[in-house]
Amino acid sequence: MxxxxxxxEGHISIEAALEARTRPIYKILIQQDKAQSxxxxxxxxxxxxxxxxxxxxxxxxxxxxxPAAEIDTQANGQSHGGLIAVVGPRHFVSMxxxxxxxxxxxxVMLDGIEDxxxxxQAVRALYAAGATGLVVRPRNWMTxxxxxxxxxxxxxxxxxxxxxxxxxxxxxxxxxxxxQIACTGQTESTSLYAADLTQPLFLVLGGEKRGITRSFxxxxxxxxxxxxxxxxxxxxxxxxxxxxxxxxVMRQRQVAATG
Numbered sequence: 001m002x003x004x005x006x007x008x009e010g011h012i013s014i015e016a017a018l019e020a021r022t023r024p025i026y027k028i029l030i031q032q033d034k035a036q037s038x039x040x041x042x043x044x045x046x047x048x049x050x051x052x053x054x055x056x057x058x059x060x061x062x063x064x065x066x067p068a069a070e071i072d073t074q075a076n077g078q079s080h081g082g083l084i085a086v087v088g089p090r091h092f093v094s095m096x097x098x099x100x101x102x103x104x105x106x107x108v109m110l111d112g113i114e115d116x117x118x119x120x121q122a123v124r125a126l127y128a129a130g131a132t133g134l135v136v137r138p139r140n141w142m143t144x145x146x147x148x149x150x151x152x153x154x155x156x157x158x159x160x161x162x163x164x165x166x167x168x169x170x171x172x173x174x175x176x177x178x179x180q181i182a183c184t185g186q187t188e189s190t191s192l193y194a195a196d197l198t199q200p201l202f203l204v205l206g207g208e209k210r211g212i213t214r215s216f217x218x219x220x221x222x223x224x225x226x227x228x229x230x231x232x233x234x235x236x237x238x239x240x241x242x243x244x245x246x247x248x249v250m251r252q253r254q255v256a257a258t259g
Contacts, residue, residue, distance in 0.1 A: 120151025
């Protein structure tokens with residue numbers, strides 16, 4: 001049976017996959033001359049290589065040294081830094097697992113983002129802001145693991161992620177679990193900075209072209225609007241919106257926690 005494999009490139013993505021253990025890793029390739037020069041000239045690179053080799057050994061993952069030509073042939077670009085990993089499909093958890101041992105969950109569904117780099121950038125912002133879980137559709141950008149992992153600085157490997165058929169199904173589940181259902185939009189909306197985001201929250205963020213359906217907006221508990229500093233008739237990209245909303249959720253919760 002043929003194994004479905006993908007590539008992760010660079011030490012940040014590979015370290016994240018090794019630490020998170022969210023997908024099988026079949027082997028790691030290190031460029032020979034990179035390994036040699038790092039021992040002499042680049043102590044930071046050597047620390048990363050040593051850490052990767054130690055984690056790989058503890059997980060019985062083979063590490064091979066390969067010439068630059070072999071690495072370049074397999075890699076998707078030239079920014080791999082002499083390090084690639086052959087990996088399998090991403091493991092997902094259940095939506096219920098995203099709530100496990102979470103006092104005040106902040107779960108986000110990224111729906112309709114049409115570019116893997118933008119998807120990865122959005123995950124990066126949400127992870128940094130403290131989002132506790134991610135929901136995606138069955139057909140999602142996790143199949144473009146190399147691009148997403150690099151764009152997210154490894155956050156896509158670390159973030160607990162579940163799959164739902166659509167936003168309505170996910171919202172139905174999380175509403176039953178007591179989460180507030182939120183999305184972004186401009187119809188009957190509330191300013192992001194006037195909304196109470198301190199309670200358990202499930203947020204749906206849509207892409208620039210494929211936004212959130214009107215029926216979902218009608219059923220949401222709150223529709224959030226990001227206020228602009230001037231008149232401007234265009235939506236923000238998903239990554240920018242994710243960062244703004246994610247860090248406002250973080251800010252409100254930190255203020256509430258400190259009284």
